[in-house]
Amino acid sequence: MAPKVSEEYKRQKKAELLRAAKQVFIKKGYTNATMQDILEEAGVSRGALYAYFDNLEHVYIELLRHEDQQDILSFTPDDELTSWQQFTSWLDKQRMQIKQIDQSLLVANSEFFLSVKENKSGYPYITDRYQRLVEVFIAFVQAGAERGDLAPRFPADSIARFLISFIDGLMLDTAHLGQDNTDVDEQCDLLLFSLKEMLRPVAAEEKP
């Protein structure tokens, strides 16, 4: 039963197909994308694509997994920086993501999660990603609190969810309306203001 091509080859081929799929999903979103689109974009036959993926949903799931690796979820821990500085730099990354929404999977993601909802199967990825982000943030807040960097007024998980909801909403609205209408930078400043009130970071000057 020895395979006729190396595992490495298959791995690469799959990655190649996923790259094509990503382009398609970025361009057409999830709901309007088809297997057809993907196999054309990849320049590959029907049979080839179906040898790797059963259907569009599976392609998307695999793509999610694949992208998850280079994910932006983590607050990069860095003892050189105050908690607040770490947070602002994380938020910067998010801001950039939203600004480049046309070149990202953010819209397709929302579409996917919304339209797949009915499917009783209920992919765990959805809740998992959310939970993971909540947990990362909780850890971040706790670390900050222990360092005396933060004096949060609310439970860390509440603040985390607040943060996520706002970012998701800003993303959604920006996808609908374009950046000119939502003004991402300004909105992120307001978010910073709110989070500052919630987390009460010790000002950098007071710290050293």
Added chain:
Amino acid sequence: MAPKVSEEYKRQKKAELLRAAKQVFIKKGYTNATMQDILEEAGVSRGALYAYFDNLEHVYIELLRHEDQQDILSFTPDDELTSWQQFTSWLDKQRMQIKQIDQSLLVANSEFFLSVKENKSGYPYITDRYQRLVEVFIAFVQAGAERGDLAPRFPADSIARFLISFIDGLMLDTAHLGQDNTDVDEQCDLLLFSLKEMLRPVAAEEKP
């Protein structure tokens, strides 16, 4: 050229079809709904439905218009109440909407706006609704400021967009994850906290 049924009859029939459509959209969302579903739900023939609407997109647009009338956009102006009280009562309504997300069009709306985005036609409804809500909120803040009820720290339109993005995000996340995971009440409390910091309402006790 007198029509064979009254205008009133046609109006009612259309409303009836829209009622059926609404049920379908609530149950299946936008992307998974079909004209077929609607005509079955309405108990009407293919030809009848197509006599009133060209296609699914048109049905949805019409439904949006129809629903817009009994819309929740407005802050009910009431001089008996402080601005802050008016705001909390508005937020209560929003909270209820999100909690009843399974019986509302919120999810279908998101789906529609996301999946229709590509269509260069660019329905004005999307931006219009957003702008209208922003304007209503701006008026509310200005009124409050003039009454000495509010002392906002930021431009009213920024705060309005912040508010909308958060609500939209909370809605989206709740649709994805269910209320147990997002805790709508708690999140609304955090929003109240943030808005309080931004708007600096004069406390009720200080006012009379």
Added chain:
DNA sequence: AGTATAAACGACACGAGTGTCGATTTTCAA
């Protein structure tokens, strides 16, 4: 080189939904 194996191909049958259109029924007005 030769050959077994499986990767890649693409024609095909199928299903689901669409929008149309001639036939049929209903309605209103005379």
Added chain:
DNA sequence: TTGAAAATCGACACTCGTGTCGTTTATACT
């Protein structure tokens, strides 16, 4: 009551995408 207009019906032809499967091609091992 009657008949013309139009509302409703539902069969039909069409489109688009799906997933399968027998065939062809490429690979790696001997």
